[in-house]
Amino acid sequence: MKRTQFLLTCLTTALAATAWAQPAVIPGDYPDPSVTKVGNTYWASATSSNWFPAYPLLKSNDLVNWQTVGNIFTKLPDWADYYFWAPELTQERGKIYVYYTAHKKGGNLCVAVASADRPEGPYRDHGPLVGQPYGSIDGFPMRDESGKLYLIWKEDGNSIRQPTPIWAQPMNEERTALTGEKQELFRNTAPWEGNLVEGVSMLRHGDYFYAIYAGAGCCGTGCTYATGVARAKSLLGPWEKYAQNPILADEGAWRCPGHGTTIEKAGKFYFLYHAYDKQTNVYTGRQALLKEFTFTADGWVRFLPETTLLGNVKPAPTTLTDSFKGKTLSDGWQWSVFKQPVYRLRSGALHLTAQPAKGGSSVAQRTLTGNYTVTTTINRKRSTGQAGLAAIGDDDNALGVSVTDRAVQLWKLERGQKTILTTQPIPRSKSLTLRLTAQQGHLFSFAYATNGKTYQPLATQPVDGTYLPPWDRAVRVGLTAVGNPDQQAVFSDFVLQATPF
Template identity: 80%
Template sequence: MKFIKTLLPGLFAVVTSGAALAQPAVIPGDYPDPSVTKVGDTYWASATTSNWFPAYPLLKSTDLVNWQTVGNIFNKVPDWADYYFWAPEITAENGKVYVYYTAHKKGGNLCVAVASADRPEGPYRDHGPLVGQSDGSIDGFPMRDETGKLYLIWKEDGNSVKQPTPIWAQPMNEERTALTGEKKELFRNTDTWEGNLVEGVSMIRHGDYFYAIYAGAGCCGTGCTYATGVARAKNLLGPWEKFSQNPILTDEGSWRCPGHGTVVEKDGRFFFLYHAYDKQTSVYTGRQALLKEFTFTADGWIKFLPATPVVAAAKPVSPRLNDSFAGKTLSHLWQWSVFKQPHFDVRKGALTLRAQPAKLGSAVAQRTLTGDYTVTTTVDRKQSAGQPGLAAIGDDDNALGISLDGSTLNVWRLERGKKTVVATQPVDPSRKLTLQLRAQQGHRFSFGYATDGKTFQTVTKEPINGAFLPPWDRAVRVGILAMGSAGEPSVFEDFVLQNTQP
């Protein structure tokens, strides 16, 4: 199972505490609730996607520091679910890979479900919900007790209805398709720092104790209060004791609101892969994945160390992403709304998007990794019958963008479903057209265009404030879109995202 992991030999060496506090994210961008397991010589990770789809990215690494996205767990929405794809817990045992995940049940509430595969890259077979309480059930984690019996650990989502949030344990069959026996509460939010919830439990057994590293308080948004605590018990079903000096991981260096992760171990040294917000780019780049070392104290508790030595340092954010649509489909980095499957075709070095009858039309988007960046896309005006555009997107009801309508460029604002035109610019209908979006500080957006692909003219006199864009649990995406009458094509020759290093 995933609760004990092995790192590659020689991965870590000593660095200074100051360097550790300034360390970059190992998975930059919007990757909340990261989870990781090892299969053979490769580490596999996933993270929350919420209402972006495909659900749950699959990333692989040989050093736990540098990661490559190679696919997604779900390219089709499971039949029983509709949205909120949260907290995938990826684990491997006996030649199988399991993903315990949370999603909203059609006509119901949040449930913990499971999918499995014969290899980490999939394909994954969904087995449906394991538990779905009336208040909602989230954050599933598998754990064996002191006798080897398999349990599912999860949180009852009581905070969603202003109730406490118990952490439950219940036996699970070896096929991971059903819970058995009776559930038992392990602990709940009782301490002041935990606020109205505890969640995101990751367990490990070490020495005489089971340890539960868990998150408390508010996970998300500019007002987040998240922190990390630990509880211990000599038997899985308790009694559980919380550490008197909780929280053990709080705001630190350039990161804030840390929590909800997974434990990994190597030769008596232990690490925690978790998420936090960058203090500079905040909610606009989202909750990013970090790696931090901890140790066990003489009196049997967990202590995070001030320095996390890393030899295989994380590569800096790539300065440039250039998608020329050379393949036969979109890369695994592209996402779209779970509520609105886009109709697209990739061939001969172009992406064709077909409009849908909605304010935002049909859109595909990418995560943002820094607060300052420039995005351009070149439109094939001869093949486009609709209204091609470029936008910063929060969700289906909140976006800022620029789009072409005939021979007029419109810069518009979509806020809470209400769309208004901010600025207009006539353009020569016979000229080539490249659209431009520029972001500053993650939320200040300017829009422009070029007819030669090089010399850009600004349509907006002053940057537009996009602080309203990201929902409480997500970050800003940037993408291309097709608006207009249903089915009208918008054709794009490229998508270039140029980051400014933080």
């Protein structure tokens, strides 16, 4: 997607490079981050789940300051329909590969692969490599001690209350098929791992192969995720887990750390992984963090209390502004994988075609802090459908305000059931400004202004949006259009202003 002039909203607080004041290097909802180096540039991606386009592409010169430059899939792969999880970027012999997980149409979760000649794409999909009856996720490529290429992945046994083996199986050099027989490396056996191990990232150092992996529950307010390490002198084992696992657990401002990728820079080793901010929690989602590690004298992995690179994190703007001046939406916009929006940008306005069901058509942005204000100006003269502004969890859960011909409505969509909370009549005007204000990530207030300055509240108390985020995703804020397909909503701008928590 072509990038327009766009400011990424972020509220960066302390920059001290300690665990107790550790900044996110990619703030916002970027679970299961992966990183690789191509030339002098680092490239990253992350889970997009049921938001589309799939898999954001980010680049950096220093591992800590990142810029979004596109997406891996702007069109759904022919074989898949949803749950775009855990992309793993690698570069070898002049090609870029992404191993990714998605749900197969009429089937289960599979590990697939796509490739490109350049990290920015375009990517050519090669389809699934493995899809077991219980589901297969979290693919990672690794060569053994003889140079033979393998795919490492997790069997998703926890989905049916079974163990979760980590498998290895040879893969052809074209990365289009597995060969030979699969072999189990290890599974969830330690008490701290709970009902699963997953998200394996491997590297070879000295005499050992190391598998840094996640265990326990990844997501939601009750998450128990943590990070462990296992080692083996041969890729196929036997594998030994570290007796002092987990090596990374809740600390400082962050909880439930795990599922990342190792990367080397100037002879030092780093782990790009995700965790929840303890204050904003599920409402901002699992954010990408960076932590340095080293190898101990007895051959294990130890995370360092300080990561000096984090001193180079630059404070980011606290305001996101889009005035829709380009020809297409910028890379930060997302929408439901189940509801492809129809839109066009013309004369400095977004024309969003309406949809009749539930919350209608929508395009949305990530939220990066718990306290923020969003405004949008609606061109009432050109809008023929209900134009709105909403906090969105998914297709069945949203909370927003919409403009009809002569009224403003505050509405709630919960578990697919829509309720009108209040309706206020409004005078005729050429434009109308809607405002959404969030506190603590889940308390929402709505207001409108016919002159762009004097706002009229739509409720005396904030509305509780605790129900909004799905188990594996965070809240988005976005623009909506409800009505028949021959109707549209026209928006002149979108402004998101973050405030201190």
